[in-house]
Amino acid sequence: MSTVVQPCARCGTRWAVQGPPMHWCPRCRGVLLSPGPIDAPPERRNYRWVARRPGRLDRSARTSEGGRRAAGTPRYSEIPRWGLRDRPVPDHESDGHRARPLSALTRWTHAALLATAVLFAVSALAEAGRYLILLRNRTRLIEPPLLWFSDALVNTAALFALIMALVAAFATLGWLIEARRVTFAAAGGSDPRSPRMLALGCLIPVINLIWPGVFLTEVVSGHADPRARTAVRIWWAAWVFGGMVTVAALYWRTADSLQAKADGVLFTAFTDVAAAGVAVLTLWVVRTIEGRDLRGRNRLARRWVVAVDPATPLIEPVHPGPTATVSTAADADGADSPDGADRAPQEVVAK
Template sequence: MNGGQVGRSRTAVVQPCARCGARWAVQGKPLHWCPRCHGVLLSPAPVDAPADRRNYRWVARPPGRKASASQPVRRTGTAETPRYHQIPRWGLQDRPAAPAAETYRPLAAWTDRLEQLLVATAVVFLVAAVAELGRYGILLRNRTRLIQPWLLWISDAAVTVSAVLALALALMSAVALVGWLAETRRVAYANVGESDSRSLFTLVLGCVVPIANLIWPGIFLTEAARRTGDGDPRLLRAVRIWWAAWLLNAVLVLVALIYRFANSLQVQADGVLVAMWTDVVAAGVAVASLGLVRDFAGLDLRGRPKTLRRWVIATGPVRPVIEPVRRAPAAAIRDDAVVGADAPAVDDAAVEDRAGASADAGQQEVVAK
């Protein structure tokens, strides 16, 4: 014991120093000041008192370093409350998640309105077909009677306005479809861990250049369909149907242009009828395009989620609902013939004769019916 300091003391009650951490044995009256550093002594407490019963704290020092009575413990820091002027960099950093980079969407303003454009295109082409049909009816009527000028003016205006409006909507829908095609291909290739090998410029050229746009759009869509939904054959079939409608529409457009250069009145009248069918097929192509867009999105033509139907192989045996009538064995007939334990014995031959007679009677009854 050095100056009353407890080393390995048998004293059970000590007073720790709040400054240097030395523990002093309580001998009689408790002290107020530490004999070593003149710090405040805490109230007496048992040496092995648990944490909830102590009114002092432990001070950690580096291994092998002990405070001496001649060297008072120096305080570090200031009297101000410790605080940080900025977020400390020595701890765990909870950085906010970086925002995802926005995907570049070419022609996004058109692509977002694709479905509305396709519906409007189909409706206007149907109106144009009705206008062409009305003109054809006027031509038939004009063979025997004169047509009023105001009716001709209405017919010409309806045909011209509907044709121009349908052409404008078709061009806008084509631009939106190119943007949709680029986005669909990018998503389809990303789902299989690949990147689209065809640039936007290539897609535009394949869909815009005449004659080439009869082949390349179908190829672009087929490549995307094979990477969407594990190559769903129904999606590939929808692409082929759209492709066939697109080719048919191109053929009808070419035929309608040829009819425009005819000199005969009858051929020109036939050209009006061909123009009407061209507008009908163009409306069908717009509807097929809308269905194709929704097929890639997993929807039906009306925009509802598709119901997947899967066929499984039936492994159980095929059993008829109504079992066929079979002849009972002789043993069963013998058992039915026995009424009680003391009944007389029945001859097997007689039982078989009875069974045969019953079968013959049943067969005769069936024949009679």
């Protein structure tokens, strides 16, 4: 086997020299470099490897484009997410074998909340459609198929929305238990509240208007991002408002008059809209605590860059003044003499 090779300048293939040196690469038809020893050290090689940016056009492609201008300085549209992390990723290998409460539902928290919001929005549209049918029924009779379709849509949407809301409640409860465990473990302690206490405070009616906000406040109390605390306060107020609206909607169904029942349909649609909004706010709080925005994108850490102001002198530099011309007494006497008019004036620089 030959110990002399010719590298290709285009594809990098090294061809063994068996006879006279070749000029073109058999593979890509690129230019072959001059022959050199295969084991030559880097400082004695007749070539050097150059790293190029991926996607860079070769010389033939550039010439075929008619001498198009090169692109400007490469830049990123956003801060790159690759590289060194600002903080180490917590190690969960030590306790990964332990089963967590509601762990099967916790991974579906985001999807369950989003589905709950969509189903409540559909239920609100169904209630609004029923109210429009009631308005039309004041002057005209409604066809039975339309009434049947409206009733089926209202009942089906309400049933599926309630079932999905229950699933989302259990999934969010599992997420809350895990979030509290991670938060207190990062502080070097353990959650002082048991999973049973968290479940009772979040699932029992009436008291679940107060305790979920307390549990979330304890999670974000040591959070570095103030947006998490603001999100919890907004969600807490919306959660209490949604509970009050739900109680009012249930009480409205006990009315006997036709007008009150018709108004109850419209108020039920408003209740469904409020429930959809609470589901969206819950998803917002969950993702904010996780360090993401509402769309699920990771929030970038704020990085401070040292800015240097332009150097300005504190003392104004001394500039040379204009040259002053002073006439002496001898010049004045010479000017009075008859021949003084022909004498050239003398200049004295004032110091």
